[in-house]
Amino acid sequence: MQAVPGEYLEIDRKNRANQPFHDLTLRPADVRVCDFEDVVVEFDEDRARVEAARCIHCPDPAPCMVACPTHNDIPSAMWLIEKGDYKGASAIYHATSSLPEICGRVCPHEQLCQGSCVLNHQHQPVLTGQLEVYALDWERRNDPYVVEKEKESHFKVAVVGAGPAGMACAHVLLKKGHSVTVFDSKPAPGGLMVYGIPNFKLPKTVIDDKWDDLVKAGAKFSPNTYIGKDKTIDQLFAEGFSAVFLGVGTGIDAKMEIPGEDLPGVYEATDFLIRGNVNAENLPKDKAGKPPLGKRVAVIGGGDTASDCLRTALRLGADEVTCLYRRTENEMPGGKKDRQMAKDEGAKYRFLTQPVQFIAGQDGRLAAVECIEMKLGEPDAKGRRKPVPVEGSNFSIAIDTAIKALGYWPDPIIGKTTPDLETHDWGLITVTDRQTYKTTRPGVFAGGDGVTGPDLVVTAMVAGRKAALAIDEYLAAL
Ligand SMILES: Cc1cc2nc3c(=O)[nH]c(=O)nc-3n(C[C@H](O)[C@H](O)[C@H](O)COP(=O)(O)OP(=O)(O)OC[C@H]3O[C@@H](n4cnc5c(N)ncnc54)[C@H](O)[C@@H]3O)c2cc1C
Numbered sequence: 001m002q003a004v005p006g007e008y009l010e011i012d013r014k015n016r017a018n019q020p021f022h023d024l025t026l027r028p029a030d031v032r033v034c035d036f037e038d039v040v041v042e043f044d045e046d047r048a049r050v051e052a053a054r055c056i057h058c059p060d061p062a063p064c065m066v067a068c069p070t071h072n073d074i075p076s077a078m079w080l081i082e083k084g085d086y087k088g089a090s091a092i093y094h095a096t097s098s099l100p101e102i103c104g105r106v107c108p109h110e111q112l113c114q115g116s117c118v119l120n121h122q123h124q125p126v127l128t129g130q131l132e133v134y135a136l137d138w139e140r141r142n143d144p145y146v147v148e149k150e151k152e153s154h155f156k157v158a159v160v161g162a163g164p165a166g167m168a169c170a171h172v173l174l175k176k177g178h179s180v181t182v183f184d185s186k187p188a189p190g191g192l193m194v195y196g197i198p199n200f201k202l203p204k205t206v207i208d209d210k211w212d213d214l215v216k217a218g219a220k221f222s223p224n225t226y227i228g229k230d231k232t233i234d235q236l237f238a239e240g241f242s243a244v245f246l247g248v249g250t251g252i253d254a255k256m257e258i259p260g261e262d263l264p265g266v267y268e269a270t271d272f273l274i275r276g277n278v279n280a281e282n283l284p285k286d287k288a289g290k291p292p293l294g295k296r297v298a299v300i301g302g303g304d305t306a307s308d309c310l311r312t313a314l315r316l317g318a319d320e321v322t323c324l325y326r327r328t329e330n331e332m333p334g335g336k337k338d339r340q341m342a343k344d345e346g347a348k349y350r351f352l353t354q355p356v357q358f359i360a361g362q363d364g365r366l367a368a369v370e371c372i373e374m375k376l377g378e379p380d381a382k383g384r385r386k387p388v389p390v391e392g393s394n395f396s397i398a399i400d401t402a403i404k405a406l407g408y409w410p411d412p413i414i415g416k417t418t419p420d421l422e423t424h425d426w427g428l429i430t431v432t433d434r435q436t437y438k439t440t441r442p443g444v445f446a447g448g449d450g451v452t453g454p455d456l457v458v459t460a461m462v463a464g465r466k467a468a469l470a471i472d473e474y475l476a477a478l
Contacts, residue, residue, distance in 0.1 A: 016056045021124035022047075029344040033314050036199040036277065039341065040105075040130065045084070048134040052081035055126045058118055064128060067116035069458045070097045070465075074113055074128050081131055086138035093132060094145060098168035098465055099210060101140070102193060103458045104132030105202050108335050112458075140209060147217035153177035155475045158241040160184075160227045160414075163191020164457045165247030165448025167214065168464030169471075173245075174217040176472045181241070182219060185226040188282040191249055192449075193457065196270065198277045198308050200315070201338075228413035233421070233444060242478060243471045246429055246439070246446035247464055250408040250454050256300070260358030261404075265366030267291060269305045269405040276312040294400020295319040298369055299347075300355055301405035302327065307338040309403045310347040318401070321347050326354040326374050326387040352376075354387065356394065358402060368396045408454050418444070428453060436470035437463055445471055 025041040026032070032039045043051065055078035058064075064074045073092050080089040093100035109115070109129040117125035139145055155178045159166045162184040170180045188194055190207040215221070227233065227248075236244055253268035255261065274283065275291045297318040299309045302325040313321045323342075325332060328351045332339065343349070352374040361367030373393035376385040412427030422430040422440040429446040432438045437447045447463025449455055 013056055016054055017119055017123055019050065019054045021054070022051075023124070024127060024130055026341070029341075029346075032200065033311075033345040036315055038203050039200050042137065043130055043134045048131060049082055049084060051127055052078040052131055054119065055079070055082075056118065063116040063118060064113040064126075067112045069112070069456075069462050070103070072096050072100070072113075072132075077135065078126065078128070078131065081135055086135045087143050089131075089135040090139040090145065093136065097461065098171040099164055099457065099461050100132055101136035101206055102164070102202065102210065103461070104129045104136060105206065106193075106197060107456065107458050108337075110335070110337060145213060147171065147174050147213055149177050149217070150175055151177045153179070153475070155179065155242045155478075156181070156240055157471060157475075158183060158236045158244045159247065160233075160236075160244060161191060161247035161249060161448070161450070162186070162189035162211075162221070163247055163249050163448060163460060164193060165249075165450075165460040165464035165467075166191065166245065167210065168461040169245045169247060169445075169447070169468045170214055170219050170464075171217075172465050172468030173471060174214065174219060176468070178472070178475065180214075180219050181222060182214075183222045183225045183227055183236075185224065186282075186284060187223050189221055189223075191247075194282065195274050195278060196305075196308075197457075198273060198312055200311065201308070204279070226413075228411075228417040233414070233418040233441070237443070242443065242475055244444045245464070245467055245471060246414060246444065246450060247448045247460065248411065248414060248429075248446075248450040249460075250410045250428075250449045252409040252411050253404065254406040254409060256355065256404055256406065258355060258357050260360065260366070263358050263360050263366045264364065265294070265400060266358050266402045266404070269301070269309050269403055270408075272309060272403045273305075273312060276316055290316060291401070293318045296397075296399045297321045297401045297403065298355075298397065298399045299323050299403045299405055301325065301407075302332040303334040303405065303407070304338055305334075305407075306405040307334050307342045307347075309405050310342045311338075311345055313401070313403065314342075314345050314347065322397075323347060323349045324353045324355060324369075324371065325349065325351050327376065327385070328352060331376075331384050352387065354389065355402075359396065366399065366402060368398050369402055370394055370396045408449070410450055410453075414450075425453075434463075435466060436473075437467035438470060438474075443474065445474075 077089040077092040113128045114125040159182045297313040357370045359368040373390040374387040377388040410427035415423030420441045437445045445467040447467045448460035
């Protein structure tokens with residue numbers, strides 16, 4: 001089928017579903033594992049238009065729109081992409097999303113928009129995520145997006161945390177005309193999009209460009225500023241900020257609480273991913289230099305972070321990279337797509353295996369991990385069968401490096417240093433509701449992982465946008 005600019009492709013509604021499906025093109029596993037470049041090959045124009053023409057335009061509200069946490073009008077965007085109107089399609093995404101070029105790349109689409117596409121019943125879904133990327137990349141190259149102010153304001157707002165929640169909040173506040181300063185404890189903005197998600201899933205240039213849009217609209221950035229240590233929320237109010245948004249995420253790696261956890265050669269996932277993936281100039285001072293790995297690496301955990309660590313270790317040159325997980329593959333929380341890519345790139349998996357101690361060699365560095373075999377017992381409160389140790393089944397695996405990818409906790413510092421700010425569950429910030437994201441402290445709003453616990457870029461972004469609208473209303477009433 002030939003796509004002619006400005007014209008819709010001549011396909012009737014029934015035949016749209018019958019168009020041949022071609023999945024995303026990935027760079028070959030043995031090539032991509034040698035670098036940190038994007039694994040997905042960009043669509044070309046013909047491919048994008050033909051793929052968009054597979055959308056059958058379900059009646060409003062289309063299931064994909066409902067499943068999208070930010071409710072992008074995906075069918076309209078598909079219609080415009082099919083026509084070759086990429087600027088128009090981008091405008092559709094900008095209307096409901098502050099990070100469309102990022103969500104298009106990292107959302108678990110198979111669980112959200114693509115997962116709910118009605119074509120799944122008999123065919124394959126429309127590749128909505130990659131089409132979002134196509135439209136937004138076209139716009140960036142040809143007719144860049146500009147944040148337009150809807151009104152003037154004399155209010156100053158402090159945004160703490162430059163992750164997706166903070167960036168989205170800043171974006172909407174700038175549109176509302178407010179002056180925004182973003183404070184972050186790290187040297188560069190982006191939160192886990194920079195200091196977590198590896199480059200081969202989300203190139204850092206995409207975040208840099210997005211941040212530039214905000215800077216051009218007037219956003220100021222205060223790097224290396226730890227709120228709670230370097231200054232408090234009370235000080236921010238004293239400096240003249242009229243409202244504060246907390247998008248502080250969950251930055252503390254969960255511990256295993258087993259012997260040998262502090263041995264040289266045992267890494268926390270964040271530390272490892274930061275040092276493995278972030279350019280030297282954006283590294284915090286205490287995390288300089290690529291992590292020395294040796295030949296044999298074990299990654300402990302079963303989520304997306306574990307997949308990212310496995311794939312980063314392979315790219316850093318380890319010979320043997322094995323995931324140790326205490327349940328079976330069926331119970332793994334991480335996405336199947338990422339796991340398959342890790343397998344294709346050479347990662348091995350050892351299920352029903354629980355480390356019980358890290359063992360040092362004569363040089364004092366990690367030399368082995370002692371594990372115990374597990375079996376699945378009764379279901380827990382969430383319905384997942386609990387892993388139970390098999391007595392006497394201990395065994396050791398020789399390794400040079402272990403990476404703990406077990407989950408994240410919030411840093412309780414903000415709660416501890418802010419009077420009247422209620423927190424719960426070791427530091428998650430309490431909000432009164434999920435529409436305004438007001439905290440118990442007047443003028444302070446919060447959203448993202450720091451409120452919900454670890455979740456997704458898109459959910460953090462949605463929270464930041466909603467909180468910004470509530471902040472705008474709060475300021476109007478002052
Ligand atoms: C390895 C990894 C891979 C992931 N992959 C995906 C994926 O593929 N797709 C997806 O949708 N999600 C993914 N996620 C989850 C996603 O990154 C998070 O859900 C999202 O970034 C949360 O956004 P946030 O703005 O709430 O917090 P964060 O992104 O964590 O940003 C919080 C920011 O606040 C700063 N900060 C914290 N405390 C303070 C303080 N006291 N003072 C100043 N600054 C502070 C931090 O430095 C950080 O920059 C991944 C997460 C990890 C760890």
